[in-house]
Amino acid sequence: MRSENLVTAAAVPIVVDGRPRAVVYLCSTAELSLGDRWFDALDPLRRRLQHEILVEDAVHARLAQMATQVPPQSGPGAAELAAVVRELGDLSEELADPAVAARLELIRQRLGGGPSVRRGAVLPDGTQLTRREMQVLVEAARGHTNRQIAEHLGLLPNTVKSYLQDLMRKLGCANRVQAIAYARDAGWIG
Template identity: 40%
Template sequence: MSTPPPLLRPRDGDALRAEIRRLAGVAGVPVIFGGEVSADTLRLTEFAGVRTNGLRGLSVTRASGLGGRVVDSRRPAAVSDYGNALSITHHYDGPVLGEGLRSVVAVPVVVSGRSRAVLYAATRGPGPLGDRTADALVQAGRRLATEIGIRDEVDRRLRLLDMTAPAPASDGVVAEELRAVQAELRAIADAAGDVHMRDRLREVGERLTRALAGGPDPDAPRLARREIDVLSQVALGCSNRAVAQRLSLGPETVKSYLRSAMRKLDAHSRHEAVATARRLGIIP
């Protein structure tokens, strides 16, 4: 029987689909598509702008065609005339040319040295795709790689807990590790330059908070995002200096956020603020 996916991890295909939709609006080309890589085989599942069903569900093996080439090399590649290109094999000419595609660029989504997905942009006319399209595809690949990498790390930590934490005394250990994961996600989200990626990372962190604390008390005081970030780090035992380093803030700024949170929570110490925030479900 297959092992079910981790409870907290959404489908990577959903993130891929979101990037395809986003690219369809900004890449400036008629056709965008892609798929995930499993066991060195790329399966095309997400599409925007296609007219036929020839590419849907197509399995592309490593080093075959344009997609298989980028899976193997882990580098972007492009052809300006697919049917006559000498740099690729022609195993998939039927569905590609049947869709009328000529100029195609493919970008691998590389996580920890492995291709995990491939994004494509294509036109039905001659001539190479422009730099704007290629840049948009590369940026989308980086966003998707970051998101998948974060999900992998969360899964790794949860698996490690499953293997090492003794039962039934493991609940506290699991909770502390999940709190650490949640705090790290908030720190990584804050450092992310891409707004879309920052929002997705924060969403995962909030899901962890709800899983551990059941969500905030409706009567709880409203803390600013930065105040919650600081409290989440303090809850791990970090000093103000360590919090400042993790969140890329000045030490005095950290003190200011902490004082503000303590005032809102009617707490007289950092430890009381953490305890109150946890009791109210503001932090896990």
């Protein structure tokens, strides 16, 4: 605190439901006498922050509750559909005929399986994204930099850059943002 010439400091804890959730630190370069009146003046700020934390907690609780609710389905259940998607993926891997395997993979993707990060993706024109290209695309969609992607996948940053350039060319995209948008529109990533 000496390098900033701060001589007075105060901490205002924000307690919600009996638990400390945040602390607001206030500092001054002037020497101030901090009494009850000074802390009382901060009460509206403390109450507003408590309210915002309560609202945020309520939103998170509601989102968690909604995530556990399963919407009614008129067709096969989610578990059955997932089993069919897996079975189609297994069949496409076993086929010797690459054209038939590619068609099965497209059907699997249309059923909501998304591209197999294990295998890659087949584009409508028959072009394929490799498994590594899909892994790099998924990591890029998570907001990771080339360096972070490289560390996560055990690659060099220049290799990641090369994968991104190749997949952008295959997708007809000018940059990674367009490639991520393409993958989201195709339902490959959330």
